[in-house]
Amino acid sequence: MSGSKINVAKQAIDYIKDKLHPEMILGIGTGSTVNFFIEELKELRNNFAGAVSSSEASSRLLSENGIEVFNLNDISEIAFYIDGADEVAPNKELIKGGGGAHTREKIVASAAKEFICIVDDSKIVTKLGAFPLPVEVIPESRSLVARRIVSMGGVPEYRAGFTTDQGNQILDVKEIDISDPEELETLLNTIPGVVDNGIFAFNKPSVVLVSK
Numbered sequence: 256m257s258g259s260k261i262n263v264a265k266q267a268i269d270y271i272k273d274k275l276h277p278e279m280i281l282g283i284g285t286g287s288t289v290n291f292f293i294e295e296l297k298e299l300r301n302n303f304a305g306a307v308s309s310s311e312a313s314s315r316l317l318s319e320n321g322i323e324v325f326n327l328n329d330i331s332e333i334a335f336y337i338d339g340a341d342e343v344a345p346n347k348e349l350i351k352g353g354g355g356a357h358t359r360e361k362i363v364a365s366a367a368k369e370f371i372c373i374v375d376d377s378k379i380v381t382k383l384g385a386f387p388l389p390v391e392v393i394p395e396s397r398s399l400v401a402r403r404i405v406s407m408g409g410v411p412e413y414r415a416g417f418t419t420d421q422g423n424q425i426l427d428v429k430e431i432d433i434s435d436p437e438e439l440e441t442l443l444n445t446i447p448g449v450v451d452n453g454i455f456a457f458n459k460p461s462v463v464l465v466s467k
Contacts, residue, residue, distance in 0.1 A: 257291070259375035261467045267292055267295075273301040276303065277303065277304060281337065286354050288339040289337065289373070292373060298464065304358040305324060305325050307366075331368075334367070336371065340455075341386045341453070344381070344390075344429055345459055350433075350453050352389030352425070355425050357391065357453040369461050369462070371464060383433040386432060387429050391421070391451055399411060400449055404431070409429065410429045412426065439454060
């Protein structure tokens with residue numbers, strides 16, 4: 256598995272390396288595949304200005320590899336956002352959030368000119384939904400949100416012992432119909448107490464690179 260992740264990380268490096276310039280800011284996601292990408296990216300760290308990260312874990316790894324980390328509030332433009340996914344549908348809609356960072360991932364992805372998704376071939380699916388859908392919730396709303404999700408046909412499970420970088424909690428939802436990802440992404444986010452969910456239907460990648 257690590258070989259596949261290294262392979263697709265190198266594909267992403269090949270995709271961006273000739274487009275880098277000293278003022279460029281990259282967006283960096285979260286997860287094991289992205290960690291391999293960061294390890295490869297350190298060889299190019301003098302070719303761009305730095306990165307905006309979607310998680311504290313990625314920020315630490317970037318800093319350890321000599322790459323400056325910027326706050327999104329201080330950046331006017333992100334050229335490329337590179338991140339993995341838990342599922343990729345044929346039209347590039349995604350489920351993300353297995354690592355619990357999907358809210359910040361979605362924010363950084365929306366700020367980027369181009370979103371590059373890097374995955375191994377096990378993440379390619381014909382329809383979203385086999386992977387439990389993460390929903391980030393404000394702690395006080397967790398039970399309320401869970402009841403609303405049950406009324407929608409989903410089976411929510413509290414991710415016990417996990418707290419997001421924003422101090423919130425995660426419900427992992429099984430058996431919910433994701434035949435219309437845009438509709439469900441919107442509907443879930445209208446529930447009071449939901450911060451964001453792991454469907455990426457409006458913030459789809461423009462490029463999906465798959466391990467060879």
